[in-house]
Amino acid sequence: MKSFQNPFEYDAATSLSPDQILDFYIEDYSFSRFLQSTRNVFLVGERGSGKTMALLYNSFAVQVKRSASTATQSHHRLGIYVPCNTPLTHRREYELLNEFQSAVVSEHFLVLAILFSLADTLDKIPDGLTASEDKTLAEHYGYLLDTKLHADVSFFKSIAMFAQREITHTQQVLNAGTAEHFYPKALTFSSAIMSLFDLIRRTKTFSSTHFMLLIDDAHYLNPLQIRALNSWIAYRDHSQFSFKVACAKVEQPDFVTATGGSILEGHDFALIDMEQPYQFETSSFGRMARQIVQRRLDRIGITKSPDNFFPVSAELQNDLEKCERVVEERARLLYPNGPAKKIRDYVYKYARVEYFRSRSSKANRPQYSGFETITYLSTGIIRNLLEPCYWMYDKAKSLQNEADSTGELAFIPPTVQREIILQRSDRLWETVQEKLPKIVSGCSQIEARRIRNLFDNLSTLFRERMLRHKSEPRANSFTISGLTPELEKQIFPLLRIAMRAQLLYVRSGVAKDEGKRENYYVPNRMLWPARGLDPQGQHARVSLKARDVLSAAFQNKSFPFVESASLIPCSDLELFQD
Amino acid sequence: MLAEEQVRHAYVFYYEEFAKRTEKARSSVARLCSRARIKIEILPLKYENPVQSWTAARNFCEGRRTQIRHVLLDISTMPRDLIWILLSFFRELNVHGTYVYNMPKGYHSKWLSRDPGDPRLIYKLGGESKFGLKTVLLVVTGFDLERAQQLIDFFDPTETILAVQSGPQYDNLRMNASRHREFFRGSPDITSFDVDAYSSDHGYSKLQKAIAARVGNGNIVMASLGPKLSAMALFRIHMSHPQVGLTYTPSKDYNLKYSHGIGNTIRGDLFCAPSYSGSPLPSSTKPLVPGKL
Numbered sequence: 129m130k131s132f133q134n135p136f137e138y139d140a141a142t143s144l145s146p147d148q149i150l151d152f153y154i155e156d157y158s159f160s161r162f163l164q165s166t167r168n169v170f171l172v173g174e175r176g177s178g179k180t181m182a183l184l185y186n187s188f189a190v191q192v193k194r195s196a197s198t199a200t201q202s203h204h205r206l207g208i209y210v211p212c213n214t215p216l217t218h219r220r221e222y223e224l225l226n227e228f229q230s231a232v233v234s235e236h237f238l239v240l241a242i243l244f245s246l247a248d249t250l251d252k253i254p255d256g257l258t259a260s261e262d263k264t265l266a267e268h269y270g271y272l273l274d275t276k277l278h279a280d281v282s283f284f285k286s287i288a289m290f291a292q293r294e295i296t297h298t299q300q301v302l303n304a305g306t307a308e309h310f311y312p313k314a315l316t317f318s319s320a321i322m323s324l325f326d327l328i329r330r331t332k333t334f335s336s337t338h339f340m341l342l343i344d345d346a347h348y349l350n351p352l353q354i355r356a357l358n359s360w361i362a363y364r365d366h367s368q369f370s371f372k373v374a375c376a377k378v379e380q381p382d383f384v385t386a387t388g389g390s391i392l393e394g395h396d397f398a399l400i401d402m403e404q405p406y407q408f409e410t411s412s413f414g415r416m417a418r419q420i421v422q423r424r425l426d427r428i429g430i431t432k433s434p435d436n437f438f439p440v441s442a443e444l445q446n447d448l449e450k451c452e453r454v455v456e457e458r459a460r461l462l463y464p465n466g467p468a469k470k471i472r473d474y475v476y477k478y479a480r481v482e483y484f485r486s487r488s489s490k491a492n493r494p495q496y497s498g499f500e501t502i503t504y505l506s507t508g509i510i511r512n513l514l515e516p517c518y519w520m521y522d523k524a525k526s527l528q529n530e531a532d533s534t535g536e537l538a539f540i541p542p543t544v545q546r547e548i549i550l551q552r553s554d555r556l557w558e559t560v561q562e563k564l565p566k567i568v569s570g571c572s573q574i575e576a577r578r579i580r581n582l583f584d585n586l587s588t589l590f591r592e593r594m595l596r597h598k599s600e601p602r603a604n605s606f607t608i609s610g611l612t613p614e615l616e617k618q619i620f621p622l623l624r625i626a627m628r629a630q631l632l633y634v635r636s637g638v639a640k641d642e643g644k645r646e647n648y649y650v651p652n653r654m655l656w657p658a659r660g661l662d663p664q665g666q667h668a669r670v671s672l673k674a675r676d677v678l679s680a681a682f683q684n685k686s687f688p689f690v691e692s693a694s695l696i697p698c699s700d701l702e703l704f705q706d
Numbered sequence: 707m708l709a710e711e712q713v714r715h716a717y718v719f720y721y722e723e724f725a726k727r728t729e730k731a732r733s734s735v736a737r738l739c740s741r742a743r744i745k746i747e748i749l750p751l752k753y754e755n756p757v758q759s760w761t762a763a764r765n766f767c768e769g770r771r772t773q774i775r776h777v778l779l780d781i782s783t784m785p786r787d788l789i790w791i792l793l794s795f796f797r798e799l800n801v802h803g804t805y806v807y808n809m810p811k812g813y814h815s816k817w818l819s820r821d822p823g824d825p826r827l828i829y830k831l832g833g834e835s836k837f838g839l840k841t842v843l844l845v846v847t848g849f850d851l852e853r854a855q856q857l858i859d860f861f862d863p864t865e866t867i868l869a870v871q872s873g874p875q876y877d878n879l880r881m882n883a884s885r886h887r888e889f890f891r892g893s894p895d896i897t898s899f900d901v902d903a904y905s906s907d908h909g910y911s912k913l914q915k916a917i918a919a920r921v922g923n924g925n926i927v928m929a930s931l932g933p934k935l936s937a938m939a940l941f942r943i944h945m946s947h948p949q950v951g952l953t954y955t956p957s958k959d960y961n962l963k964y965s966h967g968i969g970n971t972i973r974g975d976l977f978c979a980p981s982y983s984g985s986p987l988p989s990s991t992k993p994l995v996p997g998k999l
Contacts, residue, residue: 213862215835215925218827223757244837299834306764306798566852569824
């Protein structure tokens with residue numbers, strides 16, 4: 129197990145031990161109970177949104193530890209974790225074969241991966257099978273697969289060994305010689321997995337077990353494997369098994385089955401967006417963020433709350449309070465008869481704006497600090513939350529060690545918070561300015577330049593709005609109106625690249641017209657401190673015309689700014705739905 | 707070299723996508739061959755269609771296996787995936803020969819290639835991975851550290867080994883070694899060691915040692931982003947450990963002024979360690995001594 133000196137270390141979930149996953153994972157506000165249902169579920173989100181953690185938490189290895197601690201051991205639900213980002217998934221020999229053979233070989237690889245994970249997991253259950261069950265199952269399953277399973281080991285161990293032998297043999301066949309080779313003894317889901325479920329459900333231990341096949345990083349599967357997986361998801365009977373599939377949002381696989389049909393959200397599966405749209409204190413993400421950080425502080429014996437460990441700078445606090453008083457006075461003049469709620473809303477909307485507007489143009493960038501700001505900066509992505517905390521802790525600890533290496537770190541000084549926030553923000557702009565073609569495959573120099581133009585112009589627009597817009601100065605997300613197929617063809621590839629680089633996130637919200645839903649785009653809020661903008665504020669979206677987006681990206685033209693431009697305020701309803 | 711090696715047939719591969727850019731070079735080779743009475747065949751490949759390229763290379767090798775007694779493979783401007791594919795076919799078809807690499811006098815100071823696509827395991831050279839093992843990535847680093855980062859992001863390995871090219875050639879210490887060390891410093895799952903692709907074994911023994919220690923404990927994938935000669939060393943490792951895979955990241959754009967001039971020439975046996983024994987090589991083809999460029 130790794131030793132975690134910095135409580136905010138954000139290692140990949142697959143590198144964590146089951147104990148660490150139990151320690152770190154927050155069940156509330158993370159859809160975990162939803163995953164424990166028998167439904168097929170797709171979890172979508174970009175890197176760091178918690179997909180793998182959610183799957184691993186539901187895997188047998190973690191759940192058995194959990195039930196040991198809560199003394200409620202049962203095999204009613206068993207999570208089988210199947211990683212897809214392995215060199216086996218990245219093999220491409222199927223491309224050399226004809227359509228039928230490609231599909232067969234592709235399914236064979238995925239089936240063997242599931243079979244191995246299933247057998248390897250079940251083998252870890254002590255006394256899962258009686259001696260007689262073990263022997264009978266080995267005979268029956270060996271007969272079904274037309275193979276002789278290893279007799280000197282347990283049934284499940286023998287299946288795991290069989291899967292290893294098969295995958296090695298398959299690769300040797302595919303690698304051999306100069307010709308394109310097919311593997312004629314390929315397994316299918318029904319021949320290898322469903323038949324195994326049938327057999328093991330006849331045993332005492334697993335008679336009522338529901339197997340949750342936790343397929344991680346499904347976007348790495350090849351298109352034929354995706355189609356095979358969709359076909360299995362289309363099975364109506366969920367009593368024996370269900371799939372929980374985690375995949376990236378931008379490269380989300382399609383929902384077409386092997387026979388050309390399709391699976392439907394709501395009918396065949398539920399879809400969970402792991403990127404949470406709101407980050408204010410009482411939102412789901414806001415609450416979860418507090419719990420995540422609190423738990424990590426608890427682990428190193430710090431009893432302070434996240435807000436006290438990451439305090440707001442006294443200077444900023446003072447300035448904000450002053451601004452609140454100024455704005456409140458203004459509100460009372462505007463609404464002499466109240467009601468109080470109207471005045472409160474006005475203060476909420478304009479107090480922070482007043483702070484940014486009243487700052488001298490020559491002033492240094494603001495004292496970005498406080499846990500609430502850090503939560504907003506995450507834009508709803510857990511890794512984005514932990515990353516600045518990690519660097520802040522590291523810096524503060526180094527400074528403290530210089531003064532007194534034995535003392536404990538009581539809090540992160542706001543100066544350190546600000547320094548790290550600005551550093552991370554500058555670094556993200558470096559990505560916008562120079563790195564896109566190097567970090568996003570398929571991004572050309574021209575596309576990178578257009579994305580740079582787009583983000584530069586967006587930041588100028590948001591700054592203009594913050595300084596001068598009358599009704600909704602704190603908007604920092606946008607929708608695109610007036611899209612035509614031709615404009616989509618030019619704009620969407622840029623947005624997709626920005627999303628892959630995690631510069632931009634797409635969310636779904638209530639549209640202005642007739643309560644329909646529409647996509648809106650939220651730039652990574654970590655971009656804003658470098659430009660002196662306020663990362664807080666998300667209750668309105670700017671409606672940008674597609675033609676203007678195109679001009680901003682292609683010709684580096686500023687967005688037209690109108691002091692009371694059309695806006696789509698998030699309805700109270702939508703906020704409460706969160 | 708053509709006369710020295712008594713070349714009878716010349717086969718020139720080119721990618722259709724870059725046909726215009728390479729037209730001049732192909733014409734020069736054709737004129738050169740014509741003057742030396744060498745038969746020449748120009749073979750098109752499709753850069754963006756790996757299946758077509760692989761099939762064309764295979765058909766070429768199989769179709770000429772009886773005609774080729776000895777092959778002289780010039781890898782100087784050949785992408786690494788094609789080098790590995792050709793080597794694998796020559797090996798399967800028992801074709802022996804020599805590789806030759808003409809070092810440039812220098813590289814473009816700003817950029818060499820850009821717009822990389824997703825990394826791809828090479829057909830039939832992807833190794834023999836097992837279930838339940840960690841992924842180990844070995845990268846021979848080059849001038850572009852984001853390329854190494856891209857491979858790490860794609861394969862998400864549990865362990866990454868950076869084989870950092872040593873020596874001061876082509877401003878390597880500033881452009882490669884120190885930048886990689888600084889960039890990946892403190893990453894707990896990334897280790898590095900020095901390697902010299904311009905040494906007599908192209909870094910094979912050091913790379914082999916690192917791989918041999920991990921075979922069986924991980925699914926290993928290797929990539930060459932550094933000097934092209936390291937691709938020869940990696941192929942030799944793949945020959946001795948077929949479990950280990952080779953991967954390549956295609957780029958959509960190459961700098962027309964990628965390199966300039968021709969420096970020293972290095973050659974060796976296709977499937978053995980470079981051998982400089984036997985007939986003495988002209989001074990320009992002697993193996994390079996590290997740090998003496």
